[in-house]
Amino acid sequence: MPRRTATMLASTLMLFALLCAGVFMKAPxxxxxxxxxxxxLGDSHGEPVLNISGHKTYPTxxxxxxxxxxxTGADYDMNLLEAVYGWAAGDNIVVPHENLYPDGKTEQESTQENAEEFSQSQESAxxxxxxxLGIPVAxxxxxxxxxxxxxxxGKLHAGDVIKxxxxxxxxxxEDVAKLVTxxxxxxxVEFTIVPAAEAAEAEKAHREPTGTTKVSIIAGKAEGDGHAVVGIRAGTDHTFPFTIDIKLADVGGPSAGLMFALGxxxxxxxxxxxxxKFIAGTGxxxxxxxxxxxxxxxxxxxxARQAGxxxxxxxxxxxxxxxGDVPDGLTLVKVSTIDDAVKALEKISKGDTAGLTQCAKS
Known part of the structure; x- marks a missing residue:
């Protein structure tokens, strides 16, 4: 076999071996x-994203x-070739798996956490x-x-109102932990509560929940410093003066909060x-x-830019x-609060964009 042919054959075999290794070698x-x-402001899957009833609304x-x-999913095993292609693709980013799924979270755990964060973001929005708008919220x-x-x-339940x-x-x-400890x-430890069922009915009727009951719980001992605990996490819920429904399927996490609020x-x-104007955002x-x-x-x-x-x-x-890498034709507007965002929208709507606070490289 001529030397040139042998060299080409060896190179081809080596390339084939590297490709096989890239396919079968997993990358973290x-x-x-x-x-x-x-x-x-529009619809998703045939339904309004924001549906407000019980209060006057205006066309948008x-x-x-x-x-x-x-x-990519938590259970997806990326191979070396896919990682290299991802690094080379302009619109994709390849990151360490643990950045997206810390502490070995499963797909189900991550989905559940994203759903909870999404629900909380809607409430806060x-x-x-x-x-x-200066509308009181209890x-x-x-x-x-x-x-x-x-x-x-068995004594306290998620949704119980702690009075x-x-x-x-x-x-x-934070008052709950201070009093328990x-x-x-x-x-x-004696809790005065409104049961979750009554609280839910009150929320539907846009009124404050009533009908309290007292529940006594024997405090347990926390690991570590041994302080008293009862085994609950306290949070905040609200009574809205009218109905605001946010419907958006197949989305999780808290990052849509700002745009829901502005809508x-x-x-x-x-x-x-x-x-x-066509304005997008996140936060x-x-x-x-x-x-x-x-x-x-x-x-x-x-x-956002691809969408227009x-x-x-x-x-x-x-x-x-x-x-650091702004798509052509897109202006990045810096916001720290919803008030910043509303004022920016007012400037954009009037064409007064010279006064916008834009993002700058550090």
């Missing part, structure tokens, strides 16, 4: 890519799109939007969850906040209207990363 990575965007135009990121402390096997199991502990009124979730393990504000405001939001950072910012800006967005509302803490 996951892939992120731009996901779909949804207009919070333009777009206030929430953005998403596609990620409603609260922040109504506060922005808050109450509730049992958010009960630890299995704890002293509270007082040992006769002392509670006004915030005044006890020693083995001592009774609610726009529907409840006589003025058209967008001026017919978590809390009850006070503070906008927080999210993951996958560059994927979201790409997805001209402006992108960007959490302040994500600005530097987003500004």
């Amino acid at each position: 990575y996951s892939e992120m890519s731009p996901g779909p965007t949804v207009n919070t 135009t333009g777009h206030l799109n929430m953005t998403t990121v596609r990620v 409603k609260v922040a939007a109504l506060k922005q 808050a109450r402390v509730i049992v958010a969850s009960v630890v299995k096997g704890s002293p509270s199991e 007082a502990v040992d006769g002392t009124p509670v006004n915030a979730p 005044k006890h020693k393990p083995g001592e009774p 609610i504000v726009d529907k409840l405001t006589p003025e058209n906040l967008t001026g017919g 978590t939001i809390d009850d006070a209207g503070k906008v927080g950072p999210i993951g996958g910012i560059q994927m979201k800006t790409i997805g 967005a001209q402006y992108f509302l960007t959490p302040a803490e994500n600005c530097a990363a987003a500004a």
Whole structure:
């Protein structure tokens, strides 16, 4: 066999061996890519994303799109070839698997956590939007969850409204822990509650829950410092003065909070906040209207621009990363609160974009 032919054959065999190794060799990575965007002012799967009843609403135009990121599943085993292709693809990002699924979370655990965060983001979006409009929202402390096997199991339930502990009124979730830890393990702790069923009925009727009952729980002992515990996590729930339904399937996590809140504000405001412009964005939001950072910012800006967005509302803490690679034709607007975002929308709708606070590279 001629030397040249032998060399080509050896090279071909080596290339084949490397390709086989790339296919079968697993890489501890996951892939992120731009996901779909949804207009919070419009419909999704034939239903309005935001449905408000019991209060006057106003026509809206333009777009206030929430953005998403596609990620490979927790159980997906990426091979070396796929990792290399992902690194080379312009619109994709390959990241360590543990960045997306820390502590070895399963697909089911991750989905459940995302669903819970999504639900909480909707609640906070409603609260922040109504506060922005000066509409009062009543808050109450509730049992958010009960630890299995704890002293509270079977006595307290998720959704119970906590009115007082040992006769002392509670006004915030942290008040519950402070009052419980005044006890020693083995001592009774008396909770004054409104049962979850009554609270749910009251919420549907947009009224404060009534009909209290008292429940005595023998405090347990915490691991570590041995302080008294009853085995619940306290949280906050709200009574809204009218109905706001947010419906969006196949989406999880907290990052749509800001755009949901802005959609609610726009529907409840006589003025058209967008001026017919195509605006997208992202960001978590809390009850006070503070906008927080999210993951996958560059994927979201790409997805937004591909959908047609001209402006992108960007959490302040994500600005530097987003500004590192801005899609052509997209203006990144820096926001820290819902008030920042509303003021930015007013400028965009009027064409007064010179005064926008834009993201800059660090």
